[in-house]
Amino acid sequence: MAIVSTSTSAFFERSRTNLKDLRAQTETLQSQLSSGNKLSRSSDDPVAASRLRSLSRLESLSNIDKSNSQRANADLTLADATLSDMSDALIRAQELATQAASDSISSDQRASIGRELDSIYSTLMTLANARDSNGHALFGGESSGDAYALDGSGNPVYVGTTTSGTLPLGEGQTVARSLTGPEFLNFSVGGTPTDLLSVVKNLGAALQGAAADPAGAANDGLEALKAGLDSLTTGQTVVGTRLAWIELTADRRTNLSQLRSTEEADIGSTDIASTxxxxxxxxxxxxxxxxxxxxxxxxxxxxxxx
Incomplete structure (x- = not known):
């Protein structure tokens, strides 16, 4: 009788175990269908879970790099627009200097041109002290205040830091978010260092009587203005190159993100039809x-x- 009892008990125990396993399997499959995820906990597949965590961390870091890229793009776009405005102002200054160099105009007309150059100088000073996307000096490097100030004699002086801040773009790549003022406003004329702001300021003063030969000063100023425009153009080229680099890294970041998403789907997402x-x-x-x-x-x- 004990043999029959033991066999019956074993039969029921095996049956209960088998049915329990089948119910657990169906519940797991139902959970995968409802959640869309293969893994409900790390113990389901430790290797896959570890890889999913790694992919998630990489995506989080990518989002940080994306934020930095967007800030750098915004600042460099502002820099590009500001340099374009400076170039427009400088082209007008060249036109005025060409007129002032002519012997056919009167002293009063040169003085009037000088006053317009004063206005252009003020515009250039305002543009040189433009702000970035965070409200800091766009061309002042790491300075939070103005990039340029006036010394005791009223001459423009750069008061920013020596370099612009850099932002990481991911995979060890960085980009400078702007230019410092001296990088595009300082240049040499005939081997003599000068800066664009001083050139326009001094030319405006010369045409209003500060120079003994205003026409000669205007003629000499043309060379400096041309050198200044060349320097601005170089600055715009640098900014454009950096913007192109940001776009390239952004495209690569997008491609890598898509690859991670595909891998995450392969590892952790439920195959609806198969499940x-x-x-x-x-x-x-x-x-x-x-x-x-x-x-x-x-x-x-x-x-x-x-």
Whole structure:
């Protein structure tokens, strides 16, 4: 009698275990379908879970790099627009200097040109002290205040830092977010260092009587203005190159992000069609197992004895 009891107990225990496993399998498949994720916890697949965490960290770092890239792009775009405005103002200054160099105009007309050059100088000073996307000096390097100030004699002086701040773009790549004023406003004329702001300021004063030969000063100023425009053009080229570099790294970042998304989907996302088929199969097996268990459980050796 003990043998029959033990066998019956083992049969029921095995059946319960098998049915429990089948129910757990169907519940897991149902959970994967509803959540869209293969893994509900790391222990389901430690290697896959570790890789998913790594991909998530890489995506978080990529988002930081993207934010830096957007800031650098905004600042360099502002710098490019400001340099374009400076170039327009300088072209007008060249036109005025050409007029002032002519012997056919009067002293009063030169003085009037000088006053317009004063206005251009004020515009250039305002542009040189433009602000970046964070409200700091656009051309002042790391300075939070103005890039240029006036000394005791009223001459423009650079008061920013020696270099512009750099921002990381990812994968060890960085970009300077702007230019410092001296990088494009300082240049040499005939081997003599000067700066664009002083050139325009002094030319305006010369045409209003500060020079003994205003026409000669205007003629000499043309060379300096041309050198200044060349320096501005070089600055714009540098800024344009940096903007192109940011765009290139942004494209690469987007491609890498798409690759990570694809890998995450392959590793952690549920294959709806395959999982649905597996669930249907598991439910069928579970239903058949339950029916078989019920039928077998009702059988008895005594039913076969007459």
């Amino acid at each position: 649905a088929a597996s669930l249907q199969e598991a439910l069928l097996v579970l239903e058949a197992s339950q029916a078989s268990f019920t039928k077998l459980a009702n059988l008895s050796l005594f039913n076969n004895l007459s």
